[in-house]
Amino acid sequence: MKDTKNILLIVTGSIAAYKAADLASMMKKAGFNVNVVMTQNACNFITPQTFESLTGNRCVTDMFDRNYEFKIGHISLAKLSDIVVVAPASANIIGKIACGIADDMASTTIMASKCPKLIVPAMNTAMYENPIVQDNLKKLDSYGYEIMEPAEGLLACGDTGKGKLPPVEDIFAKVNSMIGHEHDLSGKRILITAGPTMEAIDPVRYITNHSTGKMGYSLAEAAVDRGADVTLVSGRTSLKKPFGVRIIDVVSASDMAEAVFSEAKDQDIFIFSAAVADFKPEKVSDSKIKKKDGEAPEILLTRTEDILDRIGHDHRDDQYVCGFAMETEDLLANAAGKLEKKNADMICANSLNDEGAGFGTDTNRIVLIKKTGNKELPFLSKRELADIILDEIIAAFPL
Numbered sequence: 001m002k003d004t005k006n007i008l009l010i011v012t013g014s015i016a017a018y019k020a021a022d023l024a025s026m027m028k029k030a031g032f033n034v035n036v037v038m039t040q041n042a043c044n045f046i047t048p049q050t051f052e053s054l055t056g057n058r059c060v061t062d063m064f065d066r067n068y069e070f071k072i073g074h075i076s077l078a079k080l081s082d083i084v085v086v087a088p089a090s091a092n093i094i095g096k097i098a099c100g101i102a103d104d105m106a107s108t109t110i111m112a113s114k115c116p117k118l119i120v121p122a123m124n125t126a127m128y129e130n131p132i133v134q135d136n137l138k139k140l141d142s143y144g145y146e147i148m149e150p151a152e153g154l155l156a157c158g159d160t161g162k163g164k165l166p167p168v169e170d171i172f173a174k175v176n177s178m179i180g181h182e183h184d185l186s187g188k189r190i191l192i193t194a195g196p197t198m199e200a201i202d203p204v205r206y207i208t209n210h211s212t213g214k215m216g217y218s219l220a221e222a223a224v225d226r227g228a229d230v231t232l233v234s235g236r237t238s239l240k241k242p243f244g245v246r247i248i249d250v251v252s253a254s255d256m257a258e259a260v261f262s263e264a265k266d267q268d269i270f271i272f273s274a275a276v277a278d279f280k281p282e283k284v285s286d287s288k289i290k291k292k293d294g295e296a297p298e299i300l301l302t303r304t305e306d307i308l309d310r311i312g313h314d315h316r317d318d319q320y321v322c323g324f325a326m327e328t329e330d331l332l333a334n335a336a337g338k339l340e341k342k343n344a345d346m347i348c349a350n351s352l353n354d355e356g357a358g359f360g361t362d363t364n365r366i367v368l369i370k371k372t373g374n375k376e377l378p379f380l381s382k383r384e385l386a387d388i389i390l391d392e393i394i395a396a397f398p399l
């Protein structure tokens with residue numbers, strides 16, 4: 001992040017108000033300047049001091065606070081902020097904004113601000129489903145407010161249903177996607193594959209590899225933050241699904257191929273970072289293969305469909321194709337061969353021999369292989385590399 005961005009977090013009187021402390025802390029640690037305004041009712045759930053300690057800024061609760069350093073508090077805060085985040089947003093504040101009521105510091109600052117606004121409702125299910133609240137949310141949506149959908153689950157009141165504050169990590173990801181980065185991929189549709197595939201031997205056993213999906217998931221997160229419309233075709237992983245990404249879960253190489261081919265015509269960019277099995281058992285046994293004394297079964301393997309090869313040769317001129325190569329020997333020569341053979345625009349070559357690179361790590365070492373030459377990238381986190389890979393792809397447009 002180049003310039004420090006200013007977030008105004010508005011906390012209202014919901015039982016979920018305590019979770020806003022985590023959110024404020026996350027934002028501050030990420031380098032944002034965070035100001036917090038609390039409604040008087042919010043102060044019944046959590047104290048302003050908590051937010052002051054976490055953000056290093058004065059927490060404002062009173063519109064007529066004469067000790068406040070800004071000349072006219074609500075206008076100064078509204079002008080300063082790059083985004084207003086109302087989290088948790090009570091039914092009351094949603095109704096007030098929708099009706100143009102400005103009777104306290106929170107509602108008045110919202111009314112005075114011209115920056116993007118994110119509303120994160122949290123309330124009892126009956127309140128959330130109340131047609132009046134729903135109409136108010138629709139009205140805010142029509143005025144360009146971003147509204148996050150509440151999560152479902154056991155609520156503080158003992159009811160189960162929709163109305164919980166979404167996980168703070170998701171709120172933070174949404175804020176980041178709204179202001180954390182330049183939206184230089186806005187309007188671009190990107191398909192990313194990630195993770196391993198699993199090729200069944202019988203109902204119990206399968207062949208797979210060590211991929212965890214971290215590189216592909218980092219690419220998906222980075223692309224969303226930069227405004228892209230992202231489809232992530234994911235093999236089985238234990239990673240948290242990135243916020244704002246359309247996920248297609250797959251198991252085998254043929255599932256992955258089917259998903260990619262059916263989505264292909266709608267995409268502008270393909271990034272194939274999944275570790276797709278090259279071979280699968282020719283026959284999948286219907287029942288568990290039994291152990292026989294002194295004998296080991298022979299499993300005949302056959303080739304799987306080569307997704308990169310097919311998209312590389314079939315793609316339109318206005319589509320960009322990026323593949324990954326993971327090698328244990330002759331990395332650069334093999335990756336250059338792959339670029340040529342698969343007719344790709346770029347291959348990200350990573351070696352299994354480098355410490356801290358490859359499967360399961362948070363870091364990687366990558367060489368970008370293109371027809372115009374190679375570019376060796378420094379040893380970086382997968383997220384940082386994801387942004388550099390996307391920079392490289394963007395620079396190639398218009399194709």
Ligand SMILES: Cc1cc2nc3c(=O)[nH]c(=O)nc-3n(C[C@H](O)[C@H](O)[C@H](O)COP(=O)(O)O)c2cc1C
Pocket residue numbers: 011012013014015016039040041042089090091092093122123124127
């Ligand atoms: C224990 C308790 C929990 C509450 N939780 C919520 C809630 O999660 N969402 C909500 O909209 N209102 C909730 N309310 C009601 C609001 O606090 C009430 O509507 C208040 O007027 C909201 O004021 P504000 O929007 O100015 O903060 C709760 C009230 C109490 C007493």
